[in-house]
Amino acid sequence: MPQMRLFRxxxxxxxxxDRYTLHVDGGIVVDGSGTxxxxxxYHEVKQQYPSATVVDYSDRLILPGFIDTHIHLPxxxxxxxxxxxxxxxxxxxxxxxxxxFTPEVADTxxxxxxxxxxxxxxTTAAIYCSVQKDSTHVAFEWAEKTGIRAIIGKVMMDQNAPxxxxxxxxESLQASEDVCRTWHGAANGRLLYAFxxxxxxxxxxxxxxxxxxxxxxYGAYIQTHLAEHPxxxxxxxxxxxxxxxxxxxxxxxxxxxxxxxxxxxxxVSSDExxxxxxxxxxxxxxxxxxxxxxxxxxxxxxxxxxxxxIGLGSDVGGGPTLSPFEIxxxxxxxxxxxxxxxxxxxxxxxxxTALYMATLxxxxxxxxxxxxxxxDRGKEADFIIVNPQRLSPFSTATGTELSSETLLxxxxxxGDDRIVERTYVRGDLCYDRRSCGKNEREI
Ligand SMILES: [Zn+2]
Numbered sequence: 001m002p003q004m005r006l007f008r009x010x011x012x013x014x015x016x017x018d019r020y021t022l023h024v025d026g027g028i029v030v031d032g033s034g035t036x037x038x039x040x041x042y043h044e045v046k047q048q049y050p051s052a053t054v055v056d057y058s059d060r061l062i063l064p065g066f067i068d069t070h071i072h073l074p075x076x077x078x079x080x081x082x083x084x085x086x087x088x089x090x091x092x093x094x095x096x097x098x099x100x101f102t103p104e105v106a107d108t109x110x111x112x113x114x115x116x117x118x119x120x121x122x123t124t125a126a127i128y129c130s131v132q133k134d135s136t137h138v139a140f141e142w143a144e145k146t147g148i149r150a151i152i153g154k155v156m157m158d159q160n161a162p163x164x165x166x167x168x169x170x171e172s173l174q175a176s177e178d179v180c181r182t183w184h185g186a187a188n189g190r191l192l193y194a195f196x197x198x199x200x201x202x203x204x205x206x207x208x209x210x211x212x213x214x215x216x217x218y219g220a221y222i223q224t225h226l227a228e229h230p231x232x233x234x235x236x237x238x239x240x241x242x243x244x245x246x247x248x249x250x251x252x253x254x255x256x257x258x259x260x261x262x263x264x265x266x267x268v269s270s271d272e273x274x275x276x277x278x279x280x281x282x283x284x285x286x287x288x289x290x291x292x293x294x295x296x297x298x299x300x301x302x303x304x305x306x307x308x309x310i311g312l313g314s315d316v317g318g319g320p321t322l323s324p325f326e327i328x329x330x331x332x333x334x335x336x337x338x339x340x341x342x343x344x345x346x347x348x349x350x351x352x353t354a355l356y357m358a359t360l361x362x363x364x365x366x367x368x369x370x371x372x373x374x375x376d377r378g379k380e381a382d383f384i385i386v387n388p389q390r391l392s393p394f395s396t397a398t399g400t401e402l403s404s405e406t407l408l409x410x411x412x413x414x415g416d417d418r419i420v421e422r423t424y425v426r427g428d429l430c431y432d433r434r435s436c437g438k439n440e441r442e443i
Pocket of ligand 1: 070071072225263315318
């Protein structure tokens with residue numbers, strides 16, 4: 001039985017959309033299976049668990065790991081190529097990259113990709129692969145090895161895709177079901193499957209309806225894109241003339257529901273918003289991607305205020321960075337830009353709200369908030385160790401003397417992967433900056 005450990009540090013913990021707690025000298029007790037047994041003041045916790053081995057991060061911040069609710073693994077090699085808008089960008093860069101995502105290429109790319117996510121403090125990611133079934137297996141194998149928590153899906157496209165990526169409907173369903181059967185719930189629930197019809201234009205009605213049945217049968221997720229770019233909306237109107245809206249395409253196919261994650265949702269009418277709330281569907285907000293591909297400004301505050309569960313997504317390679325810090329500050333900047341629009345309504349997005357969305361809010365969106373998203377007794381020990389020294393303008397200061405408001409604001413507006421020193425998933429050390437980036441697991 002591995003030893004019980006007591007992690008000591010400044011614990012910053014989101015508890016609600018605009019609220020968090022700080023234990024200046026806090027302690028987290030983690031048992032051998034990676035579950036948190038207690039979180040509180042260090043001296044109290046120490047008294048309760050005197051035999052636990054102390055892991056001392058006294059001059060460091062401990063935060064819940066970040067959750068990236070939308071990212072494309074095969075596009076990692078095509079990151080940050082600026083200039084084109086969604087449909088042209090897909091054609092020029094992305095479909096060729098996804099075609100090239102053979103199992104051999106996946107075997108090279110996956111360790112870099114997962115290590116990079118962990119080095120940015122991402123402990124959970126919802127990931128699109130390509131249409132290739134065997135490459136999706138490779139992605140799961142590397143997720144298992146690197147220790148990250150992941151929801152992964154094989155992309156499905158049975159219409160309007162380049163010939164080399166176009167699938168036969170029943171083969172696409174069969175291949176997805178095979179991967180789901182192998183991996184959904186693997187690694188004791190750390191790995192989960194998401195049926196992944198790319199977006200309405202590349203998916204037939206029959207495919208989408210069958211995905212709804214399969215996902216229900218296996219209790220798996222569904223992930224797809226919604227209303228990202230005006231040209232895409234026009235295309236959907238032409239392809240599905242019988243529907244009321246883009247959201248209605250998915251509604252009629254039975255794709256909406258609490259385990260469905262829709263990326264972007266920039267252009268959604270009030271009727272569509274009602275469909276999303278009534279079905280409990282969740283949304284991934286991808287502000288860096290929405291700016292990078294010139295897609296638009298999502299009405300984040302308005303969608304939050306109607307009760308939608310919303311997490312943050314990097315949408316790499318549509319987004320130019322994996323960094324949750326950059327995505328959090330971009331969410332705030334986009335909201336600020338929207339304040340200048342004539343139809344703007346609603347309040348603010350604070351640094352506390354951005355942190356919530358990147359952690360507990362993301363967990364709620366994925367329906368995993370009983371397991372991850374914050375540092376609480378009974379949840380799994382997914383957390384990161386952050387060095388606050390870089391957040392102080394004075395090189396001699398440790399950073400820990402700063403107020404929690406200052407730390408949070410500086411972390412979001414100045415932070416990057418250099419402040420993330422260690423990343424733990426389920427109590428396992430999955431990334432350690434000291435080891436020069438080697439992907440070593442402590443246990
Ligand atoms: Zn995407």
